[in-house]
Amino acid sequence: MNITVIGTGYVGLVSGVCFSEIGNNVRCVDKIASKIETLQSGGIPIYEPGLQEMMMKNVEAGRLTFTTDLSGPVSESDLVIIAVGTPPLPSGEADLQYIEAAAREIALSMKGYTVVAVKSTVPVGTNERVNSIIASLTDQPFDTASIPEFLREGSAVKDAFNPDRLVLGVQTQQAADLLLELHRPLTENLVVTDIRSAEMIKYASNAFLATKISFINEIANICDKVGADVDEVAKGMGLDRRIGPSFLNAGIGYGGSCFPKDTHALIQIAGNVEYDFKLLKSVVEVNQAQRWGIVDKLLEALGTLQGKKIAVWGLAFKPDTDDIREAPSLEIVPKLVEFGALPQVFDPVAAENFRREYDHESITFAESALEAARGCDAVCLLTEWGEFVNIDLKEVEAVMNQSVLVDGRNVYTAQRVKETGFDYHSMGRPALLRDSFIATQS
Ligand SMILES: NC(=O)c1ccc[n+]([C@@H]2O[C@H](COP(=O)([O-])OP(=O)(O)OC[C@H]3O[C@@H](n4cnc5c(N)ncnc54)[C@H](O)[C@@H]3O)[C@@H](O)[C@H]2O)c1
Ligand SMILES: O=c1ccn([C@@H]2O[C@H](COP(=O)(O)OP(=O)(O)O[C@H]3O[C@H](CO)[C@@H](O)[C@H](O)[C@H]3O)[C@@H](O)[C@H]2O)c(=O)[nH]1
Numbered sequence: 001m002n003i004t005v006i007g008t009g010y011v012g013l014v015s016g017v018c019f020s021e022i023g024n025n026v027r028c029v030d031k032i033a034s035k036i037e038t039l040q041s042g043g044i045p046i047y048e049p050g051l052q053e054m055m056m057k058n059v060e061a062g063r064l065t066f067t068t069d070l071s072g073p074v075s076e077s078d079l080v081i082i083a084v085g086t087p088p089l090p091s092g093e094a095d096l097q098y099i100e101a102a103a104r105e106i107a108l109s110m111k112g113y114t115v116v117a118v119k120s121t122v123p124v125g126t127n128e129r130v131n132s133i134i135a136s137l138t139d140q141p142f143d144t145a146s147i148p149e150f151l152r153e154g155s156a157v158k159d160a161f162n163p164d165r166l167v168l169g170v171q172t173q174q175a176a177d178l179l180l181e182l183h184r185p186l187t188e189n190l191v192v193t194d195i196r197s198a199e200m201i202k203y204a205s206n207a208f209l210a211t212k213i214s215f216i217n218e219i220a221n222i223c224d225k226v227g228a229d230v231d232e233v234a235k236g237m238g239l240d241r242r243i244g245p246s247f248l249n250a251g252i253g254y255g256g257s258c259f260p261k262d263t264h265a266l267i268q269i270a271g272n273v274e275y276d277f278k279l280l281k282s283v284v285e286v287n288q289a290q291r292w293g294i295v296d297k298l299l300e301a302l303g304t305l306q307g308k309k310i311a312v313w314g315l316a317f318k319p320d321t322d323d324i325r326e327a328p329s330l331e332i333v334p335k336l337v338e339f340g341a342l343p344q345v346f347d348p349v350a351a352e353n354f355r356r357e358y359d360h361e362s363i364t365f366a367e368s369a370l371e372a373a374r375g376c377d378a379v380c381l382l383t384e385w386g387e388f389v390n391i392d393l394k395e396v397e398a399v400m401n402q403s404v405l406v407d408g409r410n411v412y413t414a415q416r417v418k419e420t421g422f423d424y425h426s427m428g429r430p431a432l433l434r435d436s437f438i439a440t441q442s
Helices: 010-021 033-040 051-060 071-075 097-107 126-137 156-161 173-183 195-226 230-238 259-272 278-302 329-338 351-357 369-373 393-399 414-418 437-441
Strands: 002-006 025-029 064-067 079-082 114-118 142-146 166-169 190-193 309-313 342-346 378-381 404-407 423-426
Touching (some): 002 097, 051 064, 126 142, 173 190, 195 230, 195 259, 278 329, 278 378, 309 369
Parallel strands (some): 002 025
């Protein structure tokens, strides 16, 4: 199948590479010339494990090319996938200007029957808008479709080949047949539905996952007060198949380019039809407050942050990505500075992206986790990169001024902490270090 993918961000590039990997001819288009030049020369503008190797393999096989000009590729394509950004407007609503511009450009180049599928996360009704834009500019036959993306950054390639399900929102059998042919090699769990429902499935899924996170974070806050261990609670809850174990990791809350944006957008979508989505508003509020929990714990442990050196481990919104969009670090580090602290920050890949967003004379960018900890009064872990999880805590303690460890992602076991002299604080696990039956078992 000949496919054009518009937008080479996380979603467009991963989709383009994966569809070429299963034998399709894919042309990836982006209007940012520097991105295309990087891709054409074998480089990759984002950090995503396994993507570059797979990209090079398919480029060499002649199935994958990159360009800034969509006209040629679109005119030869059976399927055009729109994977441009839908960033939030100040109101929280999704900004659809890039979707609409792409629709106009596609319409002017289409030749013969083409399916135009929106992969970007868009409010219900957007495909109809895309449909009317294209119909107003061309008399070529076409269908629009909604194929929302569910990949997670950091495991995008793995997710693309092992999806729990794929959702195909269609309006004709012809479009359904083409999309089924494309997606069948990836999974048997194909949900074929109407376009509006497909658009809604994406927002509802992200909102539900965000709700699970805020729920367990509130349970963690209560565990802190009643002396329970939220990880034990999550384990006990998650074994109930109706609840499930995933997305019950308590910590400093969710960030990233999707959950914050999509929860706000769904609140707005509901508001536009005069529905007050009270539950989701609370999810967002809880998530915001959760970020300050780690600062409270540092204050509790140190008394004051004025002049204190604080090592910050992790700046990316999650491990295995350089993405810092809506990362908790972007609020927590400035808050530490505001309290007079001297943060020594380190992230294996996201430090440069962070520095572009926020820098201050009080901050030192360290070259390693150990260097970040040197001379510090406390370490706080914001992102659970493997190298922080597996670090030798005794070695870290040895280079610090005071041994306080605030674990914002609950990654250390009781045994590892007990081997050190750290004054250890976690998110909702006060029972962890207690000499109780559970603590001696763990
Ligand atoms: N990042 C994720 O993990 C993820 C996962 C699922 C869904 N989504 C959704 O997918 C969409 C894309 O997300 P992303 O993170 O890949 O965005 P991104 O901002 O990383 O990439 C979008 C790309 O589209 C390009 N672009 C915009 N208009 C264009 C045009 N007219 N022609 C050619 N290129 C154009 C931009 O230059 C940019 O490179 C969003 O709606 C997002 O909500 C993202
Ligand atoms: O138990 C958990 C799980 C996640 N998180 C946080 O939640 C955020 C999002 O994590 P994750 O979902 O793994 O990453 P994303 O790449 O943002 O992926 C989400 O957003 C994408 C964009 O819409 C969707 O495609 C994915 O299905 C959806 O998981 C991160 O800050 C995590 O630290 C927690 O705090 N606790």
